[in-house]
Amino acid sequence: MIPAQVLEQWLIARLxxxxxxxxxxxxxxxxxxxxxxxxYMSVSLVPRKIGKADLELNAAELGQATSARPxxxxxxxxxxxxxxxxxxxxxxxxxxxxxxxxxxLCATADVGELVAFYRGLPLYPDPTRHxxxxxxxxxxxxxxxxxxxxxxxxxxxxxxxxxxxxxMVLKALFIGATLDPIIGLDRRANPALARMLCDYAHERxxxxxxxxxxxxxxxxxxxxxxxxxxxxxxxxxxxxPERAAAAxxxxxxxxxxxxxxxxxxxxxSVAVSEKKLSWQAIANPA
Amino acid sequence: MRFIxxxxxxxxxxxxxxxxxxxxxxxxxxxxxxxxxxxxxxVGSYIDYxxxxxxxxxxxxAQFGIRHYCTIGLNSKEANNEALAEQVxxxxxxxxxxxxxVAVGEIGYDDQTxxxxxxxRAQLALAKEFDMLVQVHTPHRDKKSxxxxxxxxxxxxxxxxxxxxxxxxxxxxxxxxxDRGFWAAFTIYPHTKMGNERMVEIAxxxxxxxxxxxxxADWGVSDPLAVPKTARxxxxxxxxxxxxxxxxxxxxxxxxxxxxxxKEEHWLDPAPIDQRVLFEGNSVLRGQVPRVGEPPxxxxxxxxxxxx
Numbered sequence: 001m002i003p004a005q006v007l008e009q010w011l012i013a014r015l016x017x018x019x020x021x022x023x024x025x026x027x028x029x030x031x032x033x034x035x036x037x038x039x040y041m042s043v044s045l046v047p048r049k050i051g052k053a054d055l056e057l058n059a060a061e062l063g064q065a066t067s068a069r070p071x072x073x074x075x076x077x078x079x080x081x082x083x084x085x086x087x088x089x090x091x092x093x094x095x096x097x098x099x100x101x102x103x104x105l106c107a108t109a110d111v112g113e114l115v116a117f118y119r120g121l122p123l124y125p126d127p128t129r130h131x132x133x134x135x136x137x138x139x140x141x142x143x144x145x146x147x148x149x150x151x152x153x154x155x156x157x158x159x160x161x162x163x164x165x166x167x168m169v170l171k172a173l174f175i176g177a178t179l180d181p182i183i184g185l186d187r188r189a190n191p192a193l194a195r196m197l198c199d200y201a202h203e204r205x206x207x208x209x210x211x212x213x214x215x216x217x218x219x220x221x222x223x224x225x226x227x228x229x230x231x232x233x234x235x236x237x238x239x240x241p242e243r244a245a246a247a248x249x250x251x252x253x254x255x256x257x258x259x260x261x262x263x264x265x266x267x268x269s270v271a272v273s274e275k276k277l278s279w280q281a282i283a284n285p286a
Numbered sequence: 287m288r289f290i291x292x293x294x295x296x297x298x299x300x301x302x303x304x305x306x307x308x309x310x311x312x313x314x315x316x317x318x319x320x321x322x323x324x325x326x327x328x329v330g331s332y333i334d335y336x337x338x339x340x341x342x343x344x345x346x347x348a349q350f351g352i353r354h355y356c357t358i359g360l361n362s363k364e365a366n367n368e369a370l371a372e373q374v375x376x377x378x379x380x381x382x383x384x385x386x387x388v389a390v391g392e393i394g395y396d397d398q399t400x401x402x403x404x405x406x407r408a409q410l411a412l413a414k415e416f417d418m419l420v421q422v423h424t425p426h427r428d429k430k431s432x433x434x435x436x437x438x439x440x441x442x443x444x445x446x447x448x449x450x451x452x453x454x455x456x457x458x459x460x461x462x463x464x465d466r467g468f469w470a471a472f473t474i475y476p477h478t479k480m481g482n483e484r485m486v487e488i489a490x491x492x493x494x495x496x497x498x499x500x501x502x503a504d505w506g507v508s509d510p511l512a513v514p515k516t517a518r519x520x521x522x523x524x525x526x527x528x529x530x531x532x533x534x535x536x537x538x539x540x541x542x543x544x545x546x547x548x549k550e551e552h553w554l555d556p557a558p559i560d561q562r563v564l565f566e567g568n569s570v571l572r573g574q575v576p577r578v579g580e581p582p583x584x585x586x587x588x589x590x591x592x593x594x
Binding site: 040042044045047048052053054078107108109110111113114117141142144149 | 337340341343344345377379380381383384385386452546547557559560562563564
């Protein structure tokens with residue numbers, strides 16, 4: 001099944017008769033070549049017609065998502081978001097029309113709509129067309145909108161060039177969004193990002209402000225020289241989660257000096273080798 | 287005591303205002319679409335403005351634990367640029383069904399020109415088509431006859447008075463508005479329109495049925511705490527707490543709640559998904575207790591940064 005089919009199936013299974021009929025009719029009209037106005041009106045009406053409850057997909061359904069579109073992770077989607085993306089996909093004609101309509105929709109969107117449109121990015125036709133749209137979503141100051149692009153969304157990993165990717169990671173830290181739900185975070189670690197993050201940590205230290213322990217996750221694989229000194233400082237002076245993060249970061253560095261440094265802290269070193277520390281636990285403290 | 291300010295232009299206000307409003311017990315606000323102090327020249331400016339009402343401003347308010355609703359419409363002053371107004375009328379339907387839009391507003395008359403009349407009627411028709419409430423701005427000049435005319439036209443267009451709010455009332459207009467079954471809102475402005483002492487007397491004389499107050503605070507001299515301050519004065523002057531509650535909270539909720547977009551549970555007990563997307567403040571039930579009748583606290587840093 002393609003994503004539009006699984007979305008429709010999940011929604012119909014969860015909606016009352018009236019709401020399901022409204023959605024089916026709306027999608028059908030758009031498939032038959034609906035006008036811009038048909039699309040804009042039906043997308044606006046979604047929460048009034050079908051509500052905003054969580055979609056709450058089960059494991060089998062999450063499996064369907066991955067088969068329909070590798071990397072797609074809709075576990076946090078709600079009914080209105082799924083329905084809005086479904087309607088957008090139903091209206092698909094060609095890439096150019098689709099992007100024009102998406103731009104129009106975003107220009108007049110409310111917060112809930114923006115979250116839905118950005119969560120849908122990995123499902124849209126002609127993926128390379130939406131790079132600027134994704135970058136726009138990353139520039140927002142509305143955390144929920146930013147997270148719609150950055151969290152559990154394979155689109156940035158697949159499409160953003162390195163500078164835009166690095167800005168996204170840095171911005172997540174700026175606005176207090178966690179890094180762990182960013183798909184491809186480890187695979188896209190790069191030396192430029194590691195340097196930017198260390199500079200950022202220094203700024204925060206200078207201002208006497210806390211540094212997110214997650215920051216070190218993207219530093220580790222490229223840590224050498226001065227960056228190792230930064231990690232050493234965290235090991236020496238940091239809080240427990242910060243020290244755990246520094247230890248994990250050192251264990252991911254290819255530099256032999258990193259393992260040397262880690263070994264000077266036997267307890268942490270053992271905790272790493274026994275896999276007692278994880279980035280997931282650091283991102284989601286109890 | 288909790289308060290609703292059902293007419294305030296937060297886009298023109300600062301975060302200090304939001305902090306003080308939340309501290310004073312304001313839990314929800316309605317931001318009517320209006321003008322920016324000077325006329326817009328492009329339809330694109332309206333689009334960006336209305337998008338900010340359903341987007342950024344809604345988010346900004348939520349960060350301070352205040353629920354933000356808005357009304358969408360073409361204001362009467364700018365209706366006088368007919369060519370532009372036609373284009374604005376065309377984009378309004380794109381916004382009327384957005385989340386948190388509680389009415390078509392603020393619409394009505396300013397100079398009471400024929401063009402203003404044309405777009406007032408066109409927007410009343412839109413309200414009927416979309417089954418929406420209406421929020422009417424009454425003119426500052428020639429107020430009494432302008433208010434009467436606003437109601438006449440609404441009735442002529444088939445609007446149910448129960449679904450229309452007449453705003454910026456005064457002692458001269460209130461009786462007729464109530465007699466005809468509309469909602470009567472009063473704007474408490476520090477130096478103009480209604481002062482809060484006058485409002486106390488209106489409450490004494492007309493009671494609390496179909497009456498509520500707002501600040502209409504904007505980029506001009508105005509007070510975003512007008513609702514809680516007037517509530518305090520009403521309590522001090524012996525108006526019953528039950529009536530103060532209706533005038534400063536309950537009636538605005540009842541009027542705009544008819545839209546289905548504004549519900550008490552939004553601030554008393556926000557749904558988890560909504561809190562995740564939007565609402566950063568504590569729900570009232572889970573913590574924050576507004577101070578009854580006390581002067582609103584002013585955050586210390588505002589003194590430090592503004593005056594030193």
